[in-house]
Amino acid sequence: MRLMMNLAELIEELRGCVIDGNPTVEISSVAYHSRKATDGTLFVAIKGFKADGHDYVSDAVKRGAVAVVVEREVDAAFEVCKVLVPDTREALSHISSVYYGTPSRKLDITGVTGTNGKTTTCYLLRSIYEAAGMRSGMLTTIEYWIGRKRQRAQLTTPESLDLQRILGKMVEGRVKALAMEVSSHGLALKRVRDVEFAKGVFTNLSRDHLDFHVDMENYISSKRSLFKNLRLGAIAVLNCDDPHWEDMASATQARVVKYGFAGSADFRATEVKATLDGTQIKASWERETAEIESSLIGRHNAYNMLASAATAAYSGLDKEAIIAGIKNVKRVPGRLEPFRLPNGAKAFVDYAHTPDALKRVLDSLKEVTEGDIICVFGCGGDRDKGKRPIMGEVSTNLADFTIVTSDNPRSENPQAIIDEIISGAKKDNFKIEVDRRKAIEEAVAMAKPRDSVLIAGKGHERFQTVGDVRKPFDDRKVLSSLIGKGN
Known part of the structure; x- marks a missing residue:
């Protein structure tokens, strides 16, 4: 469906814009890629990582x-x-929101940010909404859900034009509540500048994306x-066990709700039990208590359970929906996703690609594994090089044996990346492949019946x-093929 709007309407509230030409022209589409320009398009030139839209203005006009x-x-x-503006990214965000009818004002949107746990928290929160009888949406690194329609994700947080279009579709589809990941890139690049969030969730913060x-x-x-x-009137749901929660609290005018294990938490875990079969927590808030069970493994997932449950509870949802919604999530793709090996050992695929994420996952596995932990991981090329030796130290310290391998080497030499990783190793309990x-x-061949194998770094990636x-490569498919062959 092509929407028709007057240019003047789209730019009416843009600050500091200088107009050269006729602002009453009718606009039938908005684009930030010149190849998507057609008759009646408003082209917004933004600077990307590899190209600058200003270099393609003539091409857009020709189209x-x-x-x-x-x-x-x-x-x-x-x-x-x-139209000359101070910042075309800000302009694109505003224009996109107006063009699609300011859809975020018609949705109950929760933005989840932090270094780790965003995806799982969104999966849990969406499931709670569904258990409460609410038609919901979800935007994550893995996939987007627009009501009952699912599509693979292109970006964790889509470009503002694409995001507003998706929000518009959710409004059309009568979606009431949306759980969405909000990446640091999305925030820095102003993709969510014109999204009105009802709630913001902070999971945790540690080193990541320093290449950007x-x-x-x-x-x-x-x-x-x-x-x-x-x-x-909005709510900020903050992990008060993370030292950076106060950075978030001091920035907001929203009501602050703290969750965690600390005694000062508004939504607090009083007990936690973690096994290879899942995680159980006892939670208390205001005058309520609840025993919450999940198939998700690991103490780090207790925090994701708390984040989603606290958000739902302080949104007014009843605890029955919270308990049922969290229990209904059996697994999250590539997030400590379990596989049983033929000899009884367990293997897990996880997206952990930062030092803190790797530490959290290995700590969680150490708590529930009777035998040894074998870790397979690498680091991505053309990304933060400083984390490589740190991750080498984390894995060799916490895993019983580590196989250092390739992740997505991109333009770098895979062996050079591995050399930087093993420079941080403090033990000689690793090999290179x-x-x-x-x-x-x-x-998998090394694993004994009570061992756990962790395949870390790529998670859901295909x-x-x-x-x-x-090239096609999926850790989960590799594992499944090995299990099918009986090792």
Whole structure:
């Protein structure tokens, strides 16, 4: 469906814009990729990681764009309306929201941010909404749910135009509540600037994405911005066991609800029991108590259970829906996803790709594993190099044996990445196998009946990027094939 709007309506509230041309032109679509421009398009030029939309303004006009939004002068001769703004990313966010009818105002949206636990928290929260009889949506690194319709995710947090279009579809589909991951990239790149969140959830914070943010100060600042932009009447649900919760609390005017194990928590876990069959917690809040069970394994998942339950409870949902919703989630793809090996050993595929995530998962497995833990992991190329030796130290310290392998090497030499990882090893309990499939095969072959094998780093991913080639590769399929062959 193509929407028709007057350009003047779309840019009416844009701050500091200078208009050159006729602002009454009719707009039939909005695009930020020139190849998607057609007759009647408003083209917004944004700077990406590899290309700058300002270099493609002429191409967009040739394809039919009738107006362009830019943040600098462009060397092109064309007779369409030009709107000069201080920041085209801000402009794209605003224009997209207006174009799709400000859909976030018609949804109960919970934004979940933090370094680890975002995806699982969203899965749990969506399940609670469904148990409460609410039609729900979900946007995560793995997949998007628009009511009953599922699609694979392209980005954790879609570009603002794509995000507002999705929100518009949710409104059309009578979705009431949405649980969505809000990545630090999405915040820094202003993709959610015009999303009105009813709730913001903070899971935890540790080193990640420093290839993009450069330093921890910028990374923390991006996370804080979610809570800074919450409106009066919104709720900030914060993990008070994480030292950075106060950074988030000090930034917000929203009502603060604390969750965790600490005595000061508003929604508190008083007991936790973790086994290879799942996790149980006893929780208390206000005048309520509940015993909550989950098939998800590990103490770190107790925090995800608390985050989702606290959000739901302080949104007014009853505890029966909370208990049922969390119990209904049997597994989350690539998040400590369990597999039973033919000899009785357990294998797990997890997305842990930061030092803290790897530590949390290994700590969780140590608590429930009777035998040894064998860890297979690598680090992605063209990403934060500083974390590599730290992860090498974490795995060799906590796992009984580590096989260091390739992740997504991208443009880097896989062996060079591995060398940086093992430079942090403090023990000689590891080996190197550059080929990830062979590394997984070796780990499975080594495992004894009471052991646990952790395949970390890629989780739900279905591809491996080597150089410029993106080839099919799924840790879960590799494991399944080995199990089918009986090792």
